[in-house]
Amino acid sequence: MRSYKTIIIEDEKPAARLLHRKLTLLGFQDVDLLHSVAQAKKWFETHEAPALIFMDIQLSDGLSFDIFEELEIETNIIFITAYDEYTLKAFKLNSVDYLLKPILDDELQFAVEKFEKFNNPLPTQALLDKKTMLFPNQLPYKSRFTVKIGLQIKLIDCDEVECFYAQNKGNYLFTKNKEEYLIDYSLEKLETVLDPRLFFRISRNYIIQVKAIKNINIHSATRLKITLNHCPFNNIIVSRDRVSIFKNWLD
Template sequence: MKVLIIEDEKPAARRLARLLGELGVVGPIMLHSVEESIAWFHDNEHPDLIFLDIQLSDGLSFEIFEEVEVHSAIIFTTAYDEYALQAFKLNSIDYLLKPIDDEELEAAFKQYQNLATNDKKLTLDFDDIKKLLVNPLERDFKKRFTAKVGQHIKIINADEIECFYSENKGTYAATIDGRNYLLDTTLDNLESDLEPKVFFRVSRKHYVNVNHIKDIISYTNSRLKIVLNRFKEQEVIVSRERVRDFKLWLE
């Protein structure tokens, strides 16, 4: 079985290769840019499976397929929000959100193996997916959330929320008045509700509102620490795997 990893962050590519090795994949090939990938596809037999990062250092990976007709199965590795990734589901494409979880990788790999065993081909409409990611569809994101406070229902405006965070299996909204409200949802479920230009998931535990960031500080292990205006209950750390995407989001 021939596997190709296209990922511009070399540490992330090496980690993915190591995880695939644990699943029995021997010697996956690693490429790191659009230009390098196009040249490789012209000169080599195409692989059975591609793990494809969307945003590469020299452009979107979709540009590869504008130059080369590829019939390999593809699993995307990306930091794009869940709403944009609905296009992948419609096209029967699997995807992994960064940082890649071991169990999710194993499940995606098994899904590919099942498709390959049944000789099913994935039909990819790259033009439609590219349009959705580059120019996201207009939609209304949630402007208000509710939380139960005693016998009352509290209405919380999204622009008043500094961050969403998880603690003791609960999900909370931390507001500009220093209050923390328990919500009947999860951080994963919030992904399709939040305006991606305003909220960013910096780690498995935190979503932050760009309008309430007071300071950003370099932190250990190439991470970043975010200081919000009022929220003090937890340290808000941008995980190393998300630092690059976070910086791009800020711009």
């Protein structure tokens, strides 16, 4: 059974109900139906982000893209539409697939399986064991980084890092000594080389170290604000769609 939270954003109610029935046959258990841009915005303001969104593009009160212009939503999306003119714009968002109406059952199932394939990583220990097996003479995760300071190269141990962040097209690390350095790693690459027991990507712009967390405060109904031991930044916010995963990671 597929118990992860899913929403359908579709202004044509018969089409929304039909898709809901198709998803029920595929084992979906927790699906909400929304029918407009305004209703979707209100829903996201009061709920944690779902795991998956099925979304028509042209809604009765505007384009569904309008939802993302005001809200930071990183949830995966399967677009459902009668038109293919928005394909490029759709794939600039977190698009998993783009299904043209009428939706065929096999295409729907393929899109769902595609989403699950890329969003069900192996458990941390399984990843650790697999990496150790493939590279027996290497440490499974990075233990230090090299940074350039003028003509010098400095070593920074991962234990010294409070967070990694992206800013102004650059990526940086911030240490518990209140030092920040430009690094050659993207945040996407960092996710693959850092120990996931110690580091967690809370948003598009931040990866934080668990030992560096000083306080966790409720920022809104669906978001959390992080204060680190030494980092002075006041915009370290857990994205809506990461809150639930973040809480499980802390446990």
